[in-house]
Amino acid sequence: MIRLKRMAVGAIRSFSSKITPIPRIAIIGSGPAGFYTAQHLLKSNSKLHVDIYEKLFAPYGLVRYGVAPDHPEVKNVISTFSKTAINDRCRWIGNVEIGRDISIRDMRKAYSALVFSYGCQIDKLLNIPGENLKGVYSAREFVEWYNGLPSASTLNPNLDCEDVVILGQGNVAIDVARMFLSPLDELRKTDISEYALDKISKSRVKRVHLVGRRGPLQAACTIAELRELTKLPNCFGIITHQEVEFLREKIKELPRPKKRMMELMLKIADSSIDNKIDFQKQWSLSFFKSPLEFLPSEENPDQLGKIRFSLNKLKDNIAYPTGETVELSTNLAFRSIGYRGVGIPGLPFDSERGLIPNKNGSVINERGLYCSGWIKRGPTGVIATTMNDGFETAKTILEDINSSRIDITSDQLGFDGLANSLKDIKVKPLNYQDWSKIDMIETQVGTAKGKSREKFVDIQEVFKLLDH
Amino acid sequence: MAELATVAMHVDSREKSSPHRSRKMNFACKKLFTSASRALLVRKNLKDLPLKTFSTEILQPKAQKETITINFMKNGSKIPAKAKVGDHLLDVVIDNDIDLDGFGACEGTLSCSTCHLIFTDEQFKIIGTKPTDEELDMLDLAYDLVDTSRLGCQVFVTKEMNGWEIEVPAGVSDARDV
Numbered sequence: 001m002i003r004l005k006r007m008a009v010g011a012i013r014s015f016s017s018k019i020t021p022i023p024r025i026a027i028i029g030s031g032p033a034g035f036y037t038a039q040h041l042l043k044s045n046s047k048l049h050v051d052i053y054e055k056l057f058a059p060y061g062l063v064r065y066g067v068a069p070d071h072p073e074v075k076n077v078i079s080t081f082s083k084t085a086i087n088d089r090c091r092w093i094g095n096v097e098i099g100r101d102i103s104i105r106d107m108r109k110a111y112s113a114l115v116f117s118y119g120c121q122i123d124k125l126l127n128i129p130g131e132n133l134k135g136v137y138s139a140r141e142f143v144e145w146y147n148g149l150p151s152a153s154t155l156n157p158n159l160d161c162e163d164v165v166i167l168g169q170g171n172v173a174i175d176v177a178r179m180f181l182s183p184l185d186e187l188r189k190t191d192i193s194e195y196a197l198d199k200i201s202k203s204r205v206k207r208v209h210l211v212g213r214r215g216p217l218q219a220a221c222t223i224a225e226l227r228e229l230t231k232l233p234n235c236f237g238i239i240t241h242q243e244v245e246f247l248r249e250k251i252k253e254l255p256r257p258k259k260r261m262m263e264l265m266l267k268i269a270d271s272s273i274d275n276k277i278d279f280q281k282q283w284s285l286s287f288f289k290s291p292l293e294f295l296p297s298e299e300n301p302d303q304l305g306k307i308r309f310s311l312n313k314l315k316d317n318i319a320y321p322t323g324e325t326v327e328l329s330t331n332l333a334f335r336s337i338g339y340r341g342v343g344i345p346g347l348p349f350d351s352e353r354g355l356i357p358n359k360n361g362s363v364i365n366e367r368g369l370y371c372s373g374w375i376k377r378g379p380t381g382v383i384a385t386t387m388n389d390g391f392e393t394a395k396t397i398l399e400d401i402n403s404s405r406i407d408i409t410s411d412q413l414g415f416d417g418l419a420n421s422l423k424d425i426k427v428k429p430l431n432y433q434d435w436s437k438i439d440m441i442e443t444q445v446g447t448a449k450g451k452s453r454e455k456f457v458d459i460q461e462v463f464k465l466l467d468h
Numbered sequence: 469m470a471e472l473a474t475v476a477m478h479v480d481s482r483e484k485s486s487p488h489r490s491r492k493m494n495f496a497c498k499k500l501f502t503s504a505s506r507a508l509l510v511r512k513n514l515k516d517l518p519l520k521t522f523s524t525e526i527l528q529p530k531a532q533k534e535t536i537t538i539n540f541m542k543n544g545s546k547i548p549a550k551a552k553v554g555d556h557l558l559d560v561v562i563d564n565d566i567d568l569d570g571f572g573a574c575e576g577t578l579s580c581s582t583c584h585l586i587f588t589d590e591q592f593k594i595i596g597t598k599p600t601d602e603e604l605d606m607l608d609l610a611y612d613l614v615d616t617s618r619l620g621c622q623v624f625v626t627k628e629m630n631g632w633e634i635e636v637p638a639g640v641s642d643a644r645d646v
Binding site: 036039040043071073074076077079080222223224227256257260261382383384387388391 | 569570573574575577578579580581582601602604605606608609610611613615
């Protein structure tokens with residue numbers, strides 16, 4: 001009787017292990033969105049396995065390649081990500097690009113669910129004449145360049161001028177401004193790429209003009225970034241009184257965050273009145289101006305010489321041209337009006353909005369496909385926004401696992417089922433131990449130079465180091 | 469000068485290696501030098517700092533710290549925690565291994581709003597330090613912001629907090645409405 005009971009229990013065990021195979025989830029993109037999604041998935045389901053794919057040789061996405069080098073505190077989020085990466089049920093796979101090295105079709109066969117969290121790689125264009133002139137750069141590329149993103153390392157921008165115009169007033173625009181305004185000795189200690197520091201230290205830039213098409217209430221930057229500008233040593237900020245004066249009446253009705261931001265702007269405008277010519281550098285926030293045309297310089301028809309702007313008025317938060325125009329002379333301009341996502345072959349994509357159509361992270365009409373982060377909601381928000389966003393997608397996936405809306409079968413082998421196909425196309429995947437080694441060397445090289453890190457830019461050097 | 473050195477030493481004991489911090493520190497020091505009301509400022513700064521001083525182990529070993537109980541309220545459930553007087557509330561969450569996903573993402577460096585806590589009006593008044601502009605700047609990015617919101621990394625435990633119930637806003641569910 002006892003034996004029979006044991007047999008029965010054994011049968012139930014082997015049966016149940018067959019009907020509950022491990023849910024294997026692939027996450028495509030190892031930036032904050034990918035890691036926060038993985039973190040929540042692993043924590044909430046003790047069986048589930050996660051493979052996180054990264055096309056570069058380094059993880060962390062915009063934390064490594066987007067966050068300003070002089071904001072090292074923001075990069076502290078990495079310590080939570082690395083805890084996720086070393087979880088037994090998590091695997092990080094670097095140097096593999098999904099859609100190129102492995103097709104979405106093959107990925108779907110190997111996993112119960114795919115999560116796309118690869119962010120927004122291209123920037124919006126102004127689509128105005130002269131945008132291809134020398135001296136007109138994308139702020140995104142400039143950020144990638146000073147942060148050592150391999151594909152941007154050859155940008156080599158010409159910074160030999162005194163005035164810079166930045167089109168846009170978001171946090172990226174302010175990050176770019178700070179590269180020209182911060183004391184070099186502060187930048188030197190950061191993980192800014194050495195070639196970029198060299199170039200920036202030789203630049204003659206004295207004045208940075210941040211121009212927005214709408215008004216102060218619509219400026220996209222956060223108050224912390226704006227306040228930081230006001231505290232730069234030997235640097236003077238200007239906001240023209242006429243452009244913000246209307247706020248004084250409105251300010252009381254505003255919700256606290258906007259109210260505090262407008263108070264800061266008015267404060268800057270008030271202190272702009274004293275002409276402080278003894279400051280070495282200056283920046284300005286200027287509103288209600290849309291660029292109409294980049295015009296060549298008189299000496300060189302290929303080189304930016306000035307920008308013509310339309311003066312705007314606002315109606316229902318939309319900027320309309322007044323018909324008046326104004327010109328600003330400059331040889332250097334950065335376009336900083338936002339990022340855009342691009343699609344992957346075999347994946348639904350809303351090309352108008354530049355994101356994957358989804359509901360709470362579940363890709364519309366696609367069982368087993370999910371998205372997270374900027375490619376899910378568009379390129380806005382701070383790290384906390386992406387964190388909540390990643391958690392939300394993870395919750396949606398967990399609900400779908402519980403209600404059997406996703407297929408979980410034992411022939412889904414995850415990366416183990418795909419590794420061989422990579423050998424055939426001579427792609428060498430990296431694992432998290434490889435990354436830890438790269439990380440250690442980068443930190444050591446940096447320390448020797450008196451900075452927090454010197455990033456590898458050339459993947460061949462990385463492979464040499466790893467002895468592949 | 470001795471006073472200034474003390475201020476500099478205390479400005480941040482956590483983030484010695486951070487260049488950003490040291491810049492803030494330099495700036496703070498410069499401000500102290502140039503200001504006409506230097507003495508006043510020094511005193512003000514020192515007044516803000518002694519709580520942090522106690523959190524450094526050199527000055528006061530952990531064992532000697534007085535311990536009280538603080539309750540974190542999340543989604544209606546009460547999570548009690550042992551809190552050492554002088555620690556900040558983010559430390560309390562970490563030391564007690566309280567499972568709050570994503571809490572304190574920037575590790576207490578005033579660069580995010582993920583350690584957002586909500587106090588009652590009375591509690592808010594009792595908290596020893598008032599929020600700085602920098603703290604309010606970060607709070608302005610938080611979900612569920614109210615007038616009595618603070619960042620856990622900026623609020624230090626005092627004896628008066630024994631038995632307090634402090635609300636942890638429910639971040640994730642709100643993200644769906646944004």
